[in-house]
Amino acid sequence: MKTTLLATILDPHHLSVRFQPIFLVRGESKQLHCLEALIRGPRRTNFERADVLFDYVRRKRAEALVDQSCVVAICDAVMNLPPEIRVNVNVHAATLGHKPGFVEFFHSQAKRRALALDRFTIEIVEHAPTCNIPGLLDGITALRDLGVRIALDDVGLGQSNYRMMLDCHPEYFKLDAYFVRGLTADPKRRAVVESVATLAKALGSSVVAEGVELNQDLALLGRMGIELVQANLLCPALPLEDLVAEGLVPGAMDMSSPSPARALGNPSPHAFELEAAKPFAVAARPPS
Amino acid sequence: MAEKILIIDDDEQLSNAYKEYLCSLGYQVDCAQEVEEAETLLAHFSYSVVITDLRLSKLGFGGLDLVRHIRELALKTRIIVVTGYGWPELKAEASAQQVDAFVKKPTRLSDLAKTIGSLAETV
Numbered sequence: 001m002k003t004t005l006l007a008t009i010l011d012p013h014h015l016s017v018r019f020q021p022i023f024l025v026r027g028e029s030k031q032l033h034c035l036e037a038l039i040r041g042p043r044r045t046n047f048e049r050a051d052v053l054f055d056y057v058r059r060k061r062a063e064a065l066v067d068q069s070c071v072v073a074i075c076d077a078v079m080n081l082p083p084e085i086r087v088n089v090n091v092h093a094a095t096l097g098h099k100p101g102f103v104e105f106f107h108s109q110a111k112r113r114a115l116a117l118d119r120f121t122i123e124i125v126e127h128a129p130t131c132n133i134p135g136l137l138d139g140i141t142a143l144r145d146l147g148v149r150i151a152l153d154d155v156g157l158g159q160s161n162y163r164m165m166l167d168c169h170p171e172y173f174k175l176d177a178y179f180v181r182g183l184t185a186d187p188k189r190r191a192v193v194e195s196v197a198t199l200a201k202a203l204g205s206s207v208v209a210e211g212v213e214l215n216q217d218l219a220l221l222g223r224m225g226i227e228l229v230q231a232n233l234l235c236p237a238l239p240l241e242d243l244v245a246e247g248l249v250p251g252a253m254d255m256s257s258p259s260p261a262r263a264l265g266n267p268s269p270h271a272f273e274l275e276a277a278k279p280f281a282v283a284a285r286p287p288s
Numbered sequence: 289m290a291e292k293i294l295i296i297d298d299d300e301q302l303s304n305a306y307k308e309y310l311c312s313l314g315y316q317v318d319c320a321q322e323v324e325e326a327e328t329l330l331a332h333f334s335y336s337v338v339i340t341d342l343r344l345s346k347l348g349f350g351g352l353d354l355v356r357h358i359r360e361l362a363l364k365t366r367i368i369v370v371t372g373y374g375w376p377e378l379k380a381e382a383s384a385q386q387v388d389a390f391v392k393k394p395t396r397l398s399d400l401a402k403t404i405g406s407l408a409e410t411v
Contacts, residue, residue, distance in 0.1 A: 005325050046318060052332045059324040 005047065006060055012069045014042045017077040020237035021248055022088070022208055022230040025222060032248060033228055034086035034121065037074040038237045058126070063092040068105055075109045080240055082251035088121045088151060096124065096139035097132035103142040118147030123174060124164075125153045133167070140168055151208070155196060165203060172228070173200045177211020184216045197224050290316040292333065293404070296326045296340040296354065297370070306339065309397040310404070323350045327357060335365050337404055341393075342371040342378060352378070355385045366407045370395060 008014050019035040041047035047056060057066045071089065078087050095102050110117050122143055124136075140150055151172035152164055156179050165173070175196055183189050193209075200207045212218050212231040221229065235248065244252045293315050297303045303319040310317050318333070320326035323344055330338075338358060344350035351369065358365055369382050372393040382390055389403050 004321060046329060046333065049332075052328060055331060056324060056328040059328055 005056065006062055008042055009047070009053070009057070009066055010062075010069050012072040012076070015069060015073040016040045016043065016239070017073050018237040018239055019077075019087075019243055019249075020230055021235045021243070022228055023234055024227050025218065025229050025234075026227060027222070030229075030234060032085070034088055035081070035243075035249075036088040036090075036123070036230060036237075037077065038090075039070045039073065063126070064095040064098055064102065067091050067095040067102065071106055071109050075113050075115060077240060078115055079113050080252055081249065083116065083119065085249065085252075086119045086121065088123050090123045090125050090153065092126050093124050093136050094126070094132075096122075096143075097135035098139075103139055103146070106143075106148075107146055116147075118149075121149040121151050121172065123151040123153045123172075124168065124170075137167055155207075156192065165199070165205075169203070170205055172208050173205050174208045174210055174230075175226075177231075180209045180211050180217065180221070181213055182217070184214065184220050190220070193221070193226070194224055197226055201225070290314055291336045292316045292318070293337045293339060294318050294320065294326065294329055294333075294335040296320045296323075296338065296344065296351065298322065298341065298344050306397065306400065310401065313401055315404075323354050323357075326354055330358065330361070330363065330365075335363075337366045337368065337407060339368045339370055339400070339404075342369055342373060342382070352381055352385070355382065355387060359385055368400075368403055368407070370400070 016039070018038045018040060020038060021035055022033045023030040024033045038050060039053070040050060041053035047053045054066075057063055067090075071091075074087070074089055081087065091102065106122075107117065110120070124140075143150065149171040150168055151174055152168055152170040153174045154176045155165075155173040157176045173196060175193065179189055179192050179196070181189075183193060197207055206228055207226045208228040208230055209221050209226050210230050212221065212229055212233050214233070218229060218231075218233065221227075235243075235246070238246070240249065240252060243249045293310055295303050295306050295310075295317060297306075297319070298321050300319075300321060303321070307317040307319055318329055318335075320329055321344075326338075326340070329335075340351045340354055342351035344354070351371070355367055355369070358367060366388045367386075368389045368391060369387050370391045370393055371378070374392055379390055388407055391400060391403055
């Protein structure tokens with residue numbers, strides 16, 4: 001039987017998870033604040049790269065289904081982390097807009113692995129204008145009721161606009177790298193970043209600066225009151241075993257031992273879970 | 289650096305046969321089974337030659353849409369259509385979309401390679 005690329009991606013076993021630390025930076029000290037879980041596609045394919053993978057997923061309009069697959073892969077990976085470490089998970093706004101599927105699915109996946117929901121932050125990505133805003137807001141409320149924090153990704157770009165900032169009440173603004181790179185040398189960028197920092201403070205949110213490339217920019221961000229930083233300059237996205245080897249995740253599961261995820265002994269639990277996700281499967285694209 | 293070729297055909301077995309043969313000749317080959325997969329690859333990677341079937345699903349001639357898409361993107365990609373359909377109107381449409389070569393299926397692998405080689409000579 002022919003296996004399409006989408007079917008391959010919908011099997012979480014074909015996805016891998018990397019984690020990039022978000023640090024609390026104060027002067028010379030940096031402390032792990034949380035980890036962002038980042039999905040990579042099937043190994044040794046062009047779709048291993050996240051930008052290629054999710055471009056394909058959006059063209060297939062399969063965000064909701066793939067987000068579920070990612071949640072399964074991430075929850076399995078998070079089982080190897082110490083319980084005090086918080087984890088960010090990317091979810092498309094369109095997925096959250098589909099009621100009531102995603103939040104319940106996420107809840108059930110965490111519950112079956114005994115993962116506390118209050119260690120998760122959902123990063124809302126790709127808020128397409130066509131997204132079901134009332135549904136999205138209901139989804140956010142339901143997540144908050146479960147103790148999940150909310151982050152707005154790519155602030156400053158595309159649909160991450162003032163309305164989303166007001167409506168979603170995110171705990172975190174993830175400031176896109178576009179505004180952060182070359183901050184010190186560019187007064188206009190500095191003005192934008194300062195305005196976001198002021199706005200976040202007024203709204204009771206914290207700013208996470210992404211993509212910092214220079215130490216001088218890092219220092220300037222600190223002077224602006226932006227202390228949360230996610231950047232390759234500090235640490236790239238790495239497989240968990242590499243983070244452990246770097247000493248960045250003390251207390252993480254020894255990756256050479258059988259993982260609790262594997263110990264669940266459910267060789268194909270995901271088939272059932274993806275099946276259960278049918279209520280918010282998106283309509284197939286018209287034939288080309 | 290090896291020339292990159294993208295093969296688009298929903299017949300995975302056939303694509304793999306093309307791929308194996310063309311790789312043995314030194315080309316770097318990617319395969320896509322559907323339009324969205326091909327569009328994604330074209331958006332992120334550069335190919336000197338695209339070889340596409342015209343019928344990419346049971347429902348229609350998605351390959352022609354893809355050819356249009358490539359031309360709209362103004363990519364400097366040579367396009368070879370490989371199809372079992374010899375319908376004049378399809379040939380005319382492919383020609384209107386500035387397809388570089390039209391190859392009737394079934395084709396010998398060596399003939400396909402010759403077609404690719406001849407396109408390279410005309411660059």
